[in-house]
Amino acid sequence: MTLLDQLPTSAIVEIVERLSPRLYIDFIRHLPAEICLKILGYLDPVSLVSVLQTCRAWYDLAVDRKLWERLYYLEGWKAVQTEIDAWEVRVNTGVSNSIGHLHRMQTSDHHPNKIRAILNNDDDDEDMEMIDQDRLPSIVDSSAASSIFGTPNALQSPRQMLPSLGDMHLDSFTSAKGKAVDWSHGPSSSSASESRAKRKEPGGTPEMSLPSIEAGDTTASMIKSTLWTWDINSSRYRINWKYLYNMRRRLESNWELGKYKTFVLPHPSYPEEGHQECVYTLQFDANYLVSGSRDRTMRIWNMHTRRLVRPPLTGHAGSVLCLQFDADPAEDILVSGSSDSNVFIWKFSTGELVQRITNAHRESVLNVRFDKRVLVTSSKDKTIKIFNRRPLRYGDLGYGPVDAAVNPVGLSVKPYGYEPDLSQELPVKPPYTVIGKLEGHGAAVNAIQIRGNTIVSVSGDRHIKVWNWPEQVCTQTIPAHEKGIACVEFDERRIVSGSSDYEVCIFDAPTGLKVASLRGHAHLVRTVQAGFGDLPYSKEEDAAEAKRVDAEYFRAVEAGEIDHEGDRRLRRSRRVNAGSSRPADVQATGAKVPPGGGGGRKYGRIVSGSYDQSIIIWRRDKEGVWKPAHHLRQEEAAEAAHRQAALTNSQRQGTQLASAAIAVSAVHPGAPQGMQSSPIRDPSSENSQMARIYMAMIDSVVPVGVAALRQALANHPSMLIYHSYLQAAIEREPSPFVRAHLRQVVADGLIAIQNNQSARQRLIARGNSHIQGPVAAAPHLLPGYAGGAMAGSSSAAAAADGSGSDPRHMAYPPALGPQAQASISLHAPLPQPSQLSISPGQGPPPQLPPILQPELPGQNPHQHPRILAPDNPPARVFKLQFDARKIICCSQAPVIVGWDFCNGDPELEEVARFFAAID
Incomplete structure (x- = not known):
């Protein structure tokens, strides 16, 4: 350094130029x-x-x-x-x-x-x-x-x-x-x-x-x-x-942060397409969703439009309890099982019923699973049956032993150079022939999974059984839960089950050892799906990690940190281990996977649904412990979806609302002065007696409900002049469901008036100088609207009688009964001050028709039954499924609810079709 300090700058520069290529090499x-x-x-x-x-x-x-x-x-x-x-x-x-x-x-x-x-x-x-x-x-x-x-x-x-x-x-x-x-x-x-x-x-x-x-x-x-x-x-x-x-x-970040948008099937604008009763089962892929219901039908939905692909599939005489489909043209199959003990095979692309397996079981068919070779069904009769999907010849997997083809007595025959080909001599088993029956469970077999030659089944007898289906033998029985088991997932390395003991448990598949217990539900865990996010090298790393955890546990036992014998006695009463690798938390040794199940800790997830009306998304923390990351409730999701649908519908119609409000003044020249030029101005500053009358009417009608507001707008459409005041009254309602429906009634009223005015102008243009009576509206102008909404001479109840597709009819709103009132002209006369002498906040005006009571489900067989909003308890979750971007569940409600973690991001929605689910 002393030498360098004495050198001139030019010499140092030359040294740096010579050293740099040797010190910094760009590979x-x-x-x-x-x-x-x-x-x-x-x-x-x-x-x-x-x-x-x-x-x-x-x-x-x-x-x-x-x-x-x-x-x-x-x-x-x-x-x-x-x-x-x-x-x-x-x-x-x-x-x-x-x-x-x-x-x-x-x-x-x-x-x-x-x-x-x-x-x-x-x-x-x-x-x-x-x-x-x-x-x-x-x-x-x-x-x-x-x-x-x-x-x-x-x-x-x-x-x-x-x-x-x-x-x-x-x-x-x-x-x-x-x-x-x-x-x-x-x-x-x-x-x-x-x-x-x-x-x-x-x-x-x-x-x-x-x-x-x-x-x-x-x-x-x-x-x-x-x-x-x-x-x-x-x-x-x-x-x-x-x-x-x-x-x-970005998508995984939305999952982690709980950022999603909700949606429902049927689409809120087409509630008549939905099931009539609770939905027991569903399955979906990127383009389709199939649901099965207590109403004995199956419905195939387009996932992009949330509309029915074809009319409901009917044929079962009991509730559709289970189904599976494959929309690939090479397979093109839909299989359904029902409480009528039958299994039906449908052609997915056309909805054609191609095969009936009648009396497949003695009791209800609780689950169906198939791969390219076999169809497996489980039943309340405690058995599992195996059907071939392709014709089987002797020697094919699943054909089974042929005792009749073997003579128990040896015969001495002369070889003449000919050996019979048994595959040609023995009969061919046609598709959907019973090729196996698995017995051994002591209660109903609630769920099954098939991977390769292995079937995993769970039952109300509290056991998990692993079967080799070609050999038709049970290779393993796992005493898994303290109560009956309702659901199972199997990925060849782990078994995940949900039970009536409120737990989701993870087992090492080769050894049957429990490696994690997830507690968070307050009732029966009815459905579960797991994705451990295995990395390409997870199997080897998990085995090494499991050995390390076992070694650390035995070291702690030898050091006296853990009482092994006492620990074994206290294991059942001790706090469950949700994946911790600490020696004090380990509950089993010798597993091929570490506590928690192994796999990729970063993006793995388990989603479970319960009779406690909730869905839990489980994620692992930095230590690998499974914890509830998000709690989802289907009734809240349905509410948000309908609210968003109403908002979207209002925005879509926004360009029509202003002109419709202006048209009110033209249709009703008797409206208060000053309001015609500014129809949506807040009338609170108006001193006229007419304004006070309409304000009082709004204050009286809005709290009563949707039917009352619809009737009032049919009788007195001039109320729409006070649009801002009407919206403010609606916003004071505590229930978001009621607010959404009230806003929709107002929007429909404005659009009906606009359509009426357009029709009048068209008639005037044709030379009609005077129009007698009301003019019918043009419901076809509204997207997704099939008629019956305060248009023309139809009664105000035409929108509620189930005769058309009304966006107000949602899965969770109050069910509005049909009105038997006479037809009411859209140009009803304005109330006079002498007829309505009331002050704001008092009861309804004398001219207001009687309030209609909500119709109870079943009173009108043509009307789609809906859950009343005031009496809408959370529903038990029956089945759920998730893929890379969304979770969809079905429950006691006739509506199917989903959470989309693309969260409305158009870039994510464009690319999400290429993402496969975490498994």
Whole structure:
């Protein structure tokens, strides 16, 4: 250091220049790209993002497609590869023609620069340096590269490439080491890439770039998304795995924070499509949901529109208790089991009943499960039956022993060179023949799961049984719970069960040892689904972790920290272990998985539903202990969904409301002066006696309920002039359900008046100088509206009599009875001051019709029964299912409720179809 202090600055600079290349070696510049990617593959995502911000060369490798695909799967996530392949084909439709056109242009002209000049009018040839770090986030969000490992490389973000054609050079992607390089970033990408191409390869000519999409191409809107990136070498769009990773992180964050939007089936605008009674079972995939009900029907729903795909499937003579479907065209099957002891097989795509297995059991069929080979059913008669799905020949798995084909007495025969083929000689078993019957449970078999050659069943006898179905033998019996078991999940490594003892328990499948007990429910756990988020290396890591926990436990026993014998006696009365690995909490040793079940702790989840009317989402903390992360209640979700639907409907009709309110003044010239010019102005400042009369009427009618307000608006539509005051009175109502319905009544009244006014104007335009009586409204103008809402000469009750699809009829609102009143003209006369001498806050005006009592379910067989809002206790949860983005449950209520963790994010909704559930 003394010597360096004495040297001149020029000498120190020379020393630094000589030492720097030896001290700081950029391995990206010297190593093959394959090795560089192998090195980057050891980084976590956060560190990889830091690499993106280092320099251009590092960035180009850090966005490699295969690199981010591997990171995606290392998080324990899965993707729906079939969906990715299908959408890549769909997105690439029509691209080949554009590419061929560009190639023909280049071949005929032999001058790509000239083509580029035509396509890109940017003449700025100024050299650009590396973009500053503060601008890098935009680069990171908008670019991705392909993999160099046997897959097309050089992907470019469509955010810069559409609809422009001149944003990419091919020369940049054919560098010496085969690295994927993309120079086109930012708003000045065209000029920057052109100048860089000239700088890197003097005398070279940048080649053609991305083809455009014609304006009429239906895929253009899909391509304008960071989800898709352009691959030069294969001339097609590919999925952007980095973007997929970012979106999945966002979705999982919503799960963790409990950010979701709720929805219901049927759609609030079409309540008549719903079940008539409670829903016992459901299953859904990305496009469809099938539900089975006590009303003996099944309904197939479109998950995107929340509407029925076809009329309800009927045929069972009892409640539909269980079902399973596969909408894949190769399978195209729906299986249902009922309390009538029958199992029906339907063609999913058409709803055709193709097979009846009558009297499949002696009592109710409680569960059905199938794979590509067999159909398995369980029943209240304590048995499990196995049916083949394909024709079986002798020798096929499941055909079973053939005693009749073997002669017990040996015969000496001469070999004549012919040996009979028993598979051809013995009869073929047709599909859905009983090929096995499993007996051994002492009570009803409530639930089953099938994986490979293994069936797991749970029963009211408190035991879990594991069966080898081809051999038809029970290989394991686990005394699992203190009370009957209602549900089970099995993933070949773990068994998860829910019971009447209020617990959700996790068992190590190979040993049957209990590794976790989750307590949080206050009643029978009726349904459960688990996803442990296993990583590619989880099995080995879990086995090592289980051995470590066992060793730590035995060490504590030897050290006297734990009394092993006393601990065994106190184990049943001790606090349950929800996954803790501390020696004092361990309840079993020798399992193949650690306490809690192992897997990926970061994103694993268990969702359970109970007769305590709640759903619990269980997540693991940093120590691996399962804890209730969120409590969901289906009645609250239904309320929020209907409130949102009403709000959305009001917003959709917002453009009509103002003109409708103005039309009131034109329809009723007797309205108070000053209100005609400002129909929605708060009338509290008005001193006229007419204003006080209408204010008093509003104060009297709104607290009475929806039917009273509808009747009052039918008799006195001029109340709508005082729109602001009416809305303020509605907001004072304590019940959100009642508020939603009251707001909908007001909106319908305004729209009806607007439609009436439009009809009047049309008649006037046709030459009618005078209109006698009321004019019918045009309900077809309203989206999702099938008629009967205070229109024309129809009675005010037409909207409540069940004759049409009324958005007010929801799953949880008060059921409004039909009115037997005479038809009331929309132009009812205004009340006179002498007829209504009341003050605000007093009883209803004398002219108000009698208040209609809510109709009880069953009084009108044509009306969809609904749960009365005042008497709507929370309903028991019967069945739930979750996938990557949502949870859906069914219960004692006839409505199906869901929680969507995309939370209305359009980017998440676009990409969520590619996400598979945590399992």
